[in-house]
Amino acid sequence: MNNWLAQFVLWRTLLLGLLTLLFAPSIWAVDTVILDDGVDQWMSTAATQELLRDPDDTLRIDDILQGNQPFIPAWQDVVNLGNTTDSVWLHVPLRNDSRERTDSHWILELAYARLARVDIFLVQNGAIVQQARIGYAQPISSRAIKHHFFAQPLMLQPGQQYDLYLNVMRKGGGIQIPLRLYRPDRFSEHMATSNHIYGLYFGIMFAMLVYNSFLLVSVGHRAYFYYILHIAGTFCTFQVLYGYAFLHWWPETPVINEYGIQITTLLTGMAGLLFVRHYIDLRRYQAWMNQAINVMLVIGTLLVAARLLGSHHLIPQTGSYIGVSAILMLTIATLCWRQGSRTAGYFLLAWTMFLTGASMHLLTMAGVLPTNNVTTFAVIMGSALEVLLLSLGLADRINHERRARYLALQEKHDAIMGLKAAEERLIERAMHSATTGLPNRAYLRSTLETLFQNNDAPKALLLLSLDNFHEFNKTLGHHNGDKILRLVANHIEQTVKQQDHVIPIEADWRRTHHTACIEGVTFALLLKHTDTEAIDTFGRSLLQSLEQPFEFQNLTLDISASIGIALCPEHGDTTEELLRNAHIALEMAYQNGDNIAFYAREIDPYNARRLSLLAELREAIAKDQLQLYLQPQVDLQTQKIVGAEVLIRWQHPEHGFIPPAEFIPLAERTGVIHPLTLWVCRKSFEISQQLKQAGHDLMLSINISARNLQTAGFAEQITRFAKDTGVRLDYITMELTETAVMIDQDDALRVMSELASVGIHLSIDDFGTGYSSLSYLKKLPVDEIKIDRSFIKDMLTNSDDHVIVHTTLSMGHNLGLKVVAEGIEDAPTLDRLRSMGCDAAQGYHIAKPMPAGEFVDWLEGKDKEIDASVHLSGI
Numbered sequence: 001m002n003n004w005l006a007q008f009v010l011w012r013t014l015l016l017g018l019l020t021l022l023f024a025p026s027i028w029a030v031d032t033v034i035l036d037d038g039v040d041q042w043m044s045t046a047a048t049q050e051l052l053r054d055p056d057d058t059l060r061i062d063d064i065l066q067g068n069q070p071f072i073p074a075w076q077d078v079v080n081l082g083n084t085t086d087s088v089w090l091h092v093p094l095r096n097d098s099r100e101r102t103d104s105h106w107i108l109e110l111a112y113a114r115l116a117r118v119d120i121f122l123v124q125n126g127a128i129v130q131q132a133r134i135g136y137a138q139p140i141s142s143r144a145i146k147h148h149f150f151a152q153p154l155m156l157q158p159g160q161q162y163d164l165y166l167n168v169m170r171k172g173g174g175i176q177i178p179l180r181l182y183r184p185d186r187f188s189e190h191m192a193t194s195n196h197i198y199g200l201y202f203g204i205m206f207a208m209l210v211y212n213s214f215l216l217v218s219v220g221h222r223a224y225f226y227y228i229l230h231i232a233g234t235f236c237t238f239q240v241l242y243g244y245a246f247l248h249w250w251p252e253t254p255v256i257n258e259y260g261i262q263i264t265t266l267l268t269g270m271a272g273l274l275f276v277r278h279y280i281d282l283r284r285y286q287a288w289m290n291q292a293i294n295v296m297l298v299i300g301t302l303l304v305a306a307r308l309l310g311s312h313h314l315i316p317q318t319g320s321y322i323g324v325s326a327i328l329m330l331t332i333a334t335l336c337w338r339q340g341s342r343t344a345g346y347f348l349l350a351w352t353m354f355l356t357g358a359s360m361h362l363l364t365m366a367g368v369l370p371t372n373n374v375t376t377f378a379v380i381m382g383s384a385l386e387v388l389l390l391s392l393g394l395a396d397r398i399n400h401e402r403r404a405r406y407l408a409l410q411e412k413h414d415a416i417m418g419l420k421a422a423e424e425r426l427i428e429r430a431m432h433s434a435t436t437g438l439p440n441r442a443y444l445r446s447t448l449e450t451l452f453q454n455n456d457a458p459k460a461l462l463l464l465s466l467d468n469f470h471e472f473n474k475t476l477g478h479h480n481g482d483k484i485l486r487l488v489a490n491h492i493e494q495t496v497k498q499q500d501h502v503i504p505i506e507a508d509w510r511r512t513h514h515t516a517c518i519e520g521v522t523f524a525l526l527l528k529h530t531d532t533e534a535i536d537t538f539g540r541s542l543l544q545s546l547e548q549p550f551e552f553q554n555l556t557l558d559i560s561a562s563i564g565i566a567l568c569p570e571h572g573d574t575t576e577e578l579l580r581n582a583h584i585a586l587e588m589a590y591q592n593g594d595n596i597a598f599y600a601r602e603i604d605p606y607n608a609r610r611l612s613l614l615a616e617l618r619e620a621i622a623k624d625q626l627q628l629y630l631q632p633q634v635d636l637q638t639q640k641i642v643g644a645e646v647l648i649r650w651q652h653p654e655h656g657f658i659p660p661a662e663f664i665p666l667a668e669r670t671g672v673i674h675p676l677t678l679w680v681c682r683k684s685f686e687i688s689q690q691l692k693q694a695g696h697d698l699m700l701s702i703n704i705s706a707r708n709l710q711t712a713g714f715a716e717q718i719t720r721f722a723k724d725t726g727v728r729l730d731y732i733t734m735e736l737t738e739t740a741v742m743i744d745q746d747d748a749l750r751v752m753s754e755l756a757s758v759g760i761h762l763s764i765d766d767f768g769t770g771y772s773s774l775s776y777l778k779k780l781p782v783d784e785i786k787i788d789r790s791f792i793k794d795m796l797t798n799s800d801d802h803v804i805v806h807t808t809l810s811m812g813h814n815l816g817l818k819v820v821a822e823g824i825e826d827a828p829t830l831d832r833l834r835s836m837g838c839d840a841a842q843g844y845h846i847a848k849p850m851p852a853g854e855f856v857d858w859l860e861g862k863d864k865e866i867d868a869s870v871h872l873s874g875i
């Protein structure tokens with residue numbers, strides 16, 4: 001940089017020297033300005049002025065008047081010397097040739113405020129007739145005319161010849177000498193126009209300042225703050241540049257002028273950078289942009305400090321700073337604009353306005369463009385347009401952001417409402433029979449629990465089941481079977497709802513139901529205090545009302561039913577017991593041919609078998625006679641087998657295969673579930689180790705009962721087993737039903753947290769059938785949900801089920817959970833689940849549960865199949 005500068009100075013000096021030789025005084029002659037009657041305003045031209053540079057500032061007017069100084073042609077209409085510390089002499093010969101206009105008053109204007117010293121000498125016949133010192137180093141009060149630029153009255157007598165000498169000096173910074181002469185009335189006109197235009201400009205800027213301050217207060221957006229800084233900076237810079245600041249703000253303190261322009265320019269530049277950052281909101285774009293602005297802000301601060309503390313003028317540095325800042329802002333704005341920022345587009349447009357104005361100004365100064373009202377005021381017009389456009393852009397951006405924020409809020413709101421609706425639907429579905437819409441078994445249970453808690457137990461639980469209903473399904477099809485079931489349900493509800501000893505099972509502001517549909521074709525009623533005989537009569541009349549012929553699509557249907565009744569408290573004083581015994585009574589009713597039966601303990605066939613089964617189950621656990629089966633789970637994205645669910649099997653020596661659905665509830669009620677679960681866990685850990693040794697890193701899912709969560713030390717026991725077998729607990733998932741985690745929420749949460757803390761994954765089994773709220777599930781350390789197979793079974797034909805599967809998937813994923821589907825029995829269901837984004841699947845279609853020993857063989861066969869690139873969905 002310095003080198004370049006040095007070379008430039010050298011060449012310029014050489015060139016000037018050459019020119020000096022060429023145009024030595026003998027050859028060179030300057031034209032005289034003729035002011036005749038037709039002239040009331042004159043502007044400097046190249047031909048009428050010559051100049052002399054005095055780098056050391058040693059020449060005095062006497063030296064000049066000697067007449068042998070090497071003046072050279074000015075070359076320019078408006079002298080523009082760029083940055084220089086030279087003292088400059090300008091010579092203009094003048095003659096007042098007016099004959100009719102005898103007034104000798106003229107006003108000399110120097111339309112450039114940034115000159116520190118301006119000495120004016122009017123010379124006639126080698127003698128000084130008028131002399132004045134203006135320039136910004138003098139207080140305003142010493143001036144003959146208080147003009148924001150410089151103006152000096154001259155007395156030019158008609159018919160007389162003068163030499164006008166100006167000596168101009170700035171100690172660094174740009175020197176321009178736009179000279180004009182006016183007759184007084186013309187000068188007043190000129191002042192009026194020019195003041196109007198500048199006034200308009202400053203007025204616009206001031207109005208924008210006030211307007212945007214109001215916006216800042218009401219909108220409170222930071223971008224407005226920087227915008228105001230930017231306008232204020234521009235306002236001050238132009239006030240200083242055009243001399244208004246000196247004239248109005250510090251007229252008697254000329255020393256401020258030495259600092260004014262550089263400080264205001266630097267601060268305006270910095271405000272511009274800060275403004276760009278917030279205006280375009282650079283956080284959204286590349287990081288280097290912000291960093292570059294930070295660097296420039298630091299440099300700007302250093303320059304301001306250097307100028308305030310030091311005596312150096314730092315004009316070139318300030319110029320470069322503004323240049324680099326402008327290029328940086330333009331680059332950033334262009335890049336952001338190309339990346340789609342509308343605001344950056346506004347900024348570019350605004351800046352183009354300003355730069356066009358500034359270039360026109362510079363080109364005029366350089367003499368390329370003529371000086372007229374357009375070119376003279378180009379900068380301030382550009383600047384005003386810039387400020388107006390930026391204002392528009394800012395309003396546009398804030399508007400845009402508001403709209404975006406509003407839309408985002410609305411979206412969030414919709415999503416929450418959607419979730420709520422889905423949750424309500426799930427609960428509704430979980431608590432009602434899909435076919436009849438009546439409350440289901442879970443609902444009946446919760447109603448019974450509430451009644452027991454309120455000491456308001458019913459007198460009897462009555463179960464009514466339709467006989468041979470499957471005949472309708474077979475002959476008329478399931479679709480019609482469902483319709484008939486709805487008819488019957490409606491009939492029962494209508495018949496019983498008028499009877500005041502029938503207790504409503506569901507009663508809220510939306511609906512009241514006295515009948516529950518607890519499974520397929522079995523209905524339940526709760527009866528109030530009344531005697532056995534009355535209950536019997538009621539039951540029989542209900543049966544009779546059903547026996548009257550049912551009209552269905554021009555068919556007359558014969559419906560028959562059986563009724564089982566359990567009394568409270570005689571046959572049970574808990575929900576479970578009442579339900580179980582009413583079921584047994586129903587079975588008795590089938591058998592005794594009377595179609596109605598009360599429970600009788602003596603003839604309960606299950607009592608005896610249950611007791612012996614329990615004893616045998618304990619023994620089977622102790623003797624290792626139970627077996628574990630594995631059912632694989634496939635990852636739907638990679639098609640790989642990633643895990644297996646462990647399912648217990650009991651092959652009884654006498655009764656044969658006993659399904660877990662029969663003995664697990666028994667075990668749960670009697671506490672046998674504890675040794676059973678521990679046995680399953682220990683065996684599963686062994687299997688996990690064996691699988692690992694065979695090279696299969698699979699996740700094993702173990703079913704855990706609600707009761708296990710109420711046992712102190714369950715988690716410790718599991719950890720101990722893990723240590724014994726060496727199994728890694730993060731390869732173990734424990735499946736819990738929704739109801740299990742709801743029963744005793746505090747205990748469940750504590751045990752689940754303990755299990756999770758040792759690395760065990762937790763899964764909510766049979767999701768959708770329980771009564772858990774999603775908001776509660778969110779609080780649990782759960783990793784996975786397993787959609788119940790009752791939803792999967794018909795999801796391709798039943799749109800309700802499809803919606804439930806869909807919402808469960810999206811809600812699960814929203815909560816960051818893995819979603820597994822169970823009970824997949826065919827390829828289309830598997831394909832649909834895959835396309836819906838389900839993570840993993842389990843079901844007969846992939847494989848039935850198989851003994852642990854066969855599982856490895858099956859896996860290896862599968863591997864081969866995959867090697868032969870057989871698609872898994874084609875099994």
Ligand code: C2E
Pocket residue numbers: 631646647648659660661664677680703704705765766789822823824825842843844845849
């Ligand atoms: P679950 O946890 O829902 O287990 C899945 C049941 O669905 C298993 O019945 C499995 O054989 C069956 N299944 C799998 N794929 C299909 C399919 O594609 N279609 C159909 N229709 N069924 C399929 P399983 O083995 O009879 O088990 C019944 C329930 O017994 C289990 O339901 C679970 O709640 C309980 N259970 C099984 N083993 C254990 C155990 O070790 N401990 C505990 N506490 N409960 C167990």
Ligand code: CA
Pocket residue numbers: 645703735765
């Ligand atoms: Ca399970």
Ligand code: CA
Pocket residue numbers: 765766786788789822
């Ligand atoms: Ca399940």
